[in-house]
Amino acid sequence: MQNTATPTHCPYCALQCGMNLTPTPDGTVEVSERADFPVNRGALCGKGRTAPAVLARNVRLTSPLVRDAGGTLVPASWDEALDRIAAELSRTRAEHGPDAVGVFGGGGLTNEKAYTLGKFARVVLGTSQIDYNGRFCMSSAAAAGIKAFGLDRGLPFPLEDIPKSGCVILVGSNLAETMPPSLRFFTELKENGGTLIVIDPRRTRTAEQADLHLAPRPGTDLALALGLLHLVIAEGRVDEEYVRERTAGWEDARAAAMAHWPEYVERITGVSVPQLRETVRLFCEPESAMVLTARGPEQQSKGTDTVGAWINLCLATGRPGRPLSGYGCLTGQGNGQGGREHGQKADQLPGYRKLDDPAARRHVAEVWGVDPDSLPGPGRSAYELLDALGTDIRSLLLMASNPVVSAPRAAHIEERIKSLDFLAVCDVVLSETAALADVVLPVTQWAEETGTTTNLEGRVLLRRRAVTPPEGVRSDLEVMHELAARLGVEKGFPTDPEEVFEELRRASAGGPADYSGITYRRLAEENGVFWPCPSPAEAGGPGEGARPDGQLEVVDMGEDALLDAPLPDDPARETPTAHPGTPRLFLDRFATPDGRARFVPVSHRATAEEPDDEYPVLLTTGRVVAQYQSGAQTRRVAELNAAAPGPFVEIHPRLAARLGVAEGDPVAVVSRRGRAVAPARITNAIRPDTVFMPFHWPGEGRANTLTNPALDPTSRMPEFKACAVRLEAVAREAVAEESIAEETVAEETAVRETVERETVEREAVSAR
Incomplete structure (x- = not known):
């Protein structure tokens, strides 16, 4: 085990804070400040500081577990566990068809693992039934962003822009508790004379920092945004030139907003008309301003329309695509952004391509070496997939998720999981979901493996292996390699993360989330690279169709052109060939066919379940x-x-x-x-x-x-x-x-002690 500090990133939220890890003589791991990373500048929350505690052997799984005839999870060899998974998945496919096998992933998987999981589902299993828990994170913001801008990236600008803006409206985010190191950007905003407006039904720690706190009734954020846009129109604050030159669809959106007058919105939301007017004044008077949304407005049955209303407010006031302004989404999970870009989402292929796009299917199929027609179509979304367990879906492979606790209507989902013919779980610990599995595989975690993640800014980062995993633990990439071989696919599932990333680069080339110009070498030498980052089309210049706003249409020049492009400061070449990445999107045009952003007309509607006499x-x-x-x-x-x-x-x-x-x-x-x-x-x-x-x-x-x-x-x-x-x-x-x-x-300690005792007994028998 090395004793030098390894620069890496926190395993938790989408900030992906930088930290240094150093193994100590007593077998623990010490976390120290990494001040060079611009997102957290050395600051860490309690979760980040204590993250190495989960690396300890007495906390995590270190042996495969297989459910025996008596219904008890007992230790097993890797071959026994993998053979059983392969046999059960094969049986399900043979008896019920490929779509009877489901795959459920997680927003904590690295880009390499998320990419491989999507490929495994579609190439090895042939199933369309794959989705991931990131669907519960920011899918509404993603859908609204694509409708309006033609592209979804959590933040279209770096966090460092926030303190320089004139006003920020933070909708449904308690980042003082969910992303504590990010609070400094908002503190600096206020120190610089900017204004912070927080919209939340609770007066949270974040709301306490605000210049203005609005506390709407839950589920009424859509009406609130429409009421603010109504006032922008009524008070003559629309940026008419911007709307005319950079947008489309304004008249329909304007008409929809005008139906939401202030007094009507006050009755719906509980936010007073004077507060509505003050919000509009604070947002419109500065030269620059932003709206940032999080789970509050997004996790609703009308979340896409709700986020769309906030985007309309930004567009009407001329904010998106201008310096220190615009709309952004605060992604929650550690790799929630990258996790959905590269293929574990039900309707997407790597590079944020659409699964039902024939050109996208051809491109990815060529990289994978398969017939495009062999790729299944879009499958069920996360909740719909979980709800189908035990009926249409008979077996499930689950990685890095715990839906028994995290899914809505969780008791029902727990029963659906229990009704499966077969469940295999790959996890670090024996989660509540893993405890229900027929086979549990112990896998490596953040500090024990190298791989990339993409934070909420769209900044692709390199997590480095800092410690050796315990004996008996394997990586998810090894798991998929072994299962693919057992299921008849001998090639195409490497275990080396850098080799996987090289294939991901080719698969993403030319797509909306283009990573083809990013290499491990670059990530090791830079503090992340923002996508889109296309590869050079030739040694002497940037890819064909390059534009300064980063919306690029790059031709795939083949594998040789994609590998290890020289860095901008490489003395071996005379002219720049590597794309620098795209910290700020939409500065010249939006990612739509005509380059214009789209207003989407929306109207308020109630939540799916309003209070009544029985549930008030x-x-x-x-x-x-x-x-x-x-x-x-x-x-x-x-x-x-x-x-x-x-x-x-x-x-x-x-x-x-x-x-x-x-x-x-x-x-x-x-x-x-x-x-x-x-x-x-x-x-x-x-x-x-x-x-x-x-x-x-x-x-x-x-x-x-x-x-x-x-x-x-x-x-x-x-x-x-x-x-x-x-x-x-x-x-x-x-x-x-x-x-x-x-x-x-207490329960897991008992299970772990049983596993360790039985493992020792098995080894003793084998030795005799």
């Missing part, structure tokens, strides 16, 4: 600073559990008084889908008609037992952020004192 309160969900996503990893870190040991229900004092509930009293939250129980947290920081629950925990306090799987018609995003519930007081003695985190750790 709205539930909204979110995260806390010390836990991450389903908590599968963070709930194994003692320091994080001490800070956030279990679920809670955030309740306004007036609502608590009506229920007769005091601080810490157990409260049942009941929806049409189920019941969750957690302690009350009484606070004025939430609306009286709304309650909040974090979604990191399984068991009795599982928030996603309650959430509504109503889907956005375009993005297929479930409506996590608003559902109707009722509250019931619960006697304290009916609630176990031990926290969910403690229960989880």
Whole structure:
């Protein structure tokens, strides 16, 4: 094991903060500041600082597990586990057809693994049934961005632009808890004289930093954006020249907005007319301004239209494609951006190509060495795929996801998973979903492998291997290589991540998310490269069709032209040949056929489930600073559990008084889908008609037992952020004192000890 510091990146959120890792003599790993990375400049949140805790042998899986005849997961050899997976997947395909096999991925997979998983599903299994948990992250923003701009990249500008803007409207993001190191950009914005407006039903830690906080009723962000656009029009603040020269579709969008007058919007949202007018003034007066959305407006059954309304506001005021201005989405998962660009999403091929585009199919099929007609068409979206388990889909291969905790209507999804003929899970830990599997494969994690991720800015980064994985652990790439061979595909699934990335470059060349000009060498020497970054068409110059805004149409010059293009400072050549990457999109034109952005007319509509007499309160969900996503990893870190040991229900004092509930009293939250129980947290920081629950925990306090799987018609995003519930007081003695985190750790410790004991016994028998 090396003892020098390795520069790499955090495994958690889409900031992908830079850090240094150094193995220590006692076998642990030390995290230290990496100030050269511009996204976090050395700062780390508690999750990042404690990330190496999950590398410990006593926390993670180190042996394959196979369910025996008695229904117990027991240790097995790798050959036994892989043979069983291959046999079960083959049986399912033979008996029910290829689409009876499903594949479910994760936004934490590296680009190389996400790319290979999509290829594995379509080439080896021949199934269309593949999607990933990133569908639950920012699919609505992606759909709206493509409609408006012709291209989706979370942020079309680097984070460093935020402090230089005149005003930022932050919609539905509590980044002080979800992405703490990013808060400095907004602090600097205010220090520079800019204005921060936060829109959130709760007065979060982020909202406390705002110059103006608007607290709309959950599910009404669409009406709010339309009301603001109405005022922009009524007050003569439309940038008429910009609209005329750089956009299309304004008249229809204008008419839709004019139907949402301020008093009407006040009644829908609860945001007063004076606050609406002040928001418009603060946003329109500076020369530059931005709107940034996150899960709040996106995780709705009308999320695409909601984000589209905020984009319309930006377009009407002339913001997108201008310096220090525009619209952006704050991606959540670590590789949520790259994870959907390269093929694990139901309708996409590598390079952000569409699966139903014949030209895209031909290009990717040629790289893969298969017939384009052999590639299946688009499959089900994430929730629809999970909902089909045990019926249309009989076997499932799942990587890096924990839908038993993270999916909406989670109790139903848990039952669908249990009804499968066969489930195989690749994970670092024995998550709640892995515990239901027939085979569990222990795989390497962030610090034990090299690979690339793409952060929320579209900055492609190189995570470097810093430590050696424990014996008995293999990478996801090795898993897919071995399974492909067992299923009759001997070639095309390399285990070396750089070799995979070289193929990804060729597959993405000329696509919207063009990585063909990016190499591991460049990433090792630079602080990331922004896509699109096409390869040079020839040694002396940039690719054909290059434009300064980065919207490039590059011809594929073959493998030799794509490999190891010289860096800009390479003394071996006289003229630049490597594309520098594209930090800022749309400066000259948008990625549409005519270069114009599109207004999309939208109108307010209610949430899929409005409160009524039986369920009179709205539930909204979110995260806390010390836990991450389903908590599968963070709930194994003692320091994080001490800070956030279990679920809670955030309740306004007036609502608590009506229920007769005091601080810490157990409260049942009941929806049409189920019941969750957690302690009350009484606070004025939430609306009286709304309650909040974090979604990191399984068991009795599982928030996603309650959430509504109503889907956005375009993005297929479930409506996590608003559902109707009722509250019931619960006697304290009916609630176990031990926290969910403690229960989880205790259960998994018992499983791990059993696995280790049986492994030792097996080895002893083999030795005899």
